[in-house]
Amino acid sequence: MQNVDNIYILVILGMVGSFLMVSSFILLYVRNQNKILKQRQQLQFKEIAHQKELLQAIIESQEAERKRIGQDLHDDVGTALSSLRLTIEMFQPGQVEANNDKHIKVSKDIIDKVIKDVRHISHSLSPPALSYYGLAAAIEEKASYINNSGQLTINIANDAPDAIATLSLAVSSAFYRVLEELINNTIKHAGASQANIIISCADNILYISYNDNGKGMSGSLPNTGMGMQNIESRLAVINAVYAVETAAGQGFSLKITYPLA
């Protein structure tokens, strides 16, 4: 009888022990599941916040572009047209042929200036070379314009002309805007004398490298800048990725990787 009773004590202890083990397992499992859920939610929130930042950057850059166009129209075209109006208003046909010719020449010069300004504004809005001759020609045109201005010397090494030629207009536009943004950043902030654009292709992947010999940046890249966010959002749309290398006094370098297939 004694042996039988001992078994019952063991049965009770077995049940209590199992209960403790099972409860501990469940508690740990629940805790772990909730932790994972919390981490995922935090990640989602971060992603949404980042998307919002990118959207904000796009909106702000559009606004900045509109402002620039408005300013260009007002300062260049508007002023030139006002000047033309004044010239015409002041014109009094006289007997002296030379005066008449002078007025005609001044008016023609002003009209030429208006045509040039309008062309400049329209080119900066949408470079015709991009849609007519492709990305390589558009970059070369831009580089040539910058080189002629004397602000910066840009060297281009295009080792993948065939790959570049196959890019769609949307992708070409994105790369063009990114390079334009990088050139603007170099001119505005880097104090560089030279910049290089190297285009290459390997294993069906297009690489576009941009670097300058400016002052570079110390520490991590400021991701809050409108320019960098613009670059990121434009590259994200076409599924391209980029990597930045920079250090104080050692210039700035950005490498874009774009899968062609």
Added chain:
Amino acid sequence: MSYLYIYVSYVIPLCIVIPIIIALFRYRFLSFSFKVLLWFLLFSSVGNAINIILANYHVATTTLFHIYTIFEFAFITWFYNIVFAEKSRYILIALVIIFTILCVINFFFIQSGAEVDTYTGTLEAVIIIGYTILYFFKQSSNEQNITWVQNGLNWINISFLIYYGCGLCMFISTNYLSRASQSVNLIVWSVFDTILLIEYLLFAVGFYKCKT
């Protein structure tokens, strides 16, 4: 009649109405799996009632356990069959058929109606623990958008794990208990029935959370 006797014989069997009431209260939100569980509880409550009545007339109810085990396993397998809702469906149906055959063999050739079906009862508990672990495995593989406690099925699953995991010792040793004194029996059964009460309460929480 001692308090423990009332607790074991009447209070705990009656507690099955708690999850049933919650389930009926939330009936319009119940998915099919929860409805299967409700039918199982209704079946169990009928079993409990017959057991109490027969015990009061001093009629041996061990044969009932043999029949109950078959239906209990079928209901719980049906429940997990719906929850898993995958290729395992046919495996589970086959499992019910095989288990039923084993129960019949056990009843006629191994453990007669005079004994409780500890072999098949223990086997049933082991398989159901397997279901609960499989559920945890599948649950951890899926991406969850709600917290663990908000999912009613999670509560049902842990109630099965607690009941069958902790009651395994009891299922193994039920026939030994018949040799012990009534007082020892009452103590052991009251511990086991407390686990059963926890199962009913967890069922009730599961039914309450069924909407998610």
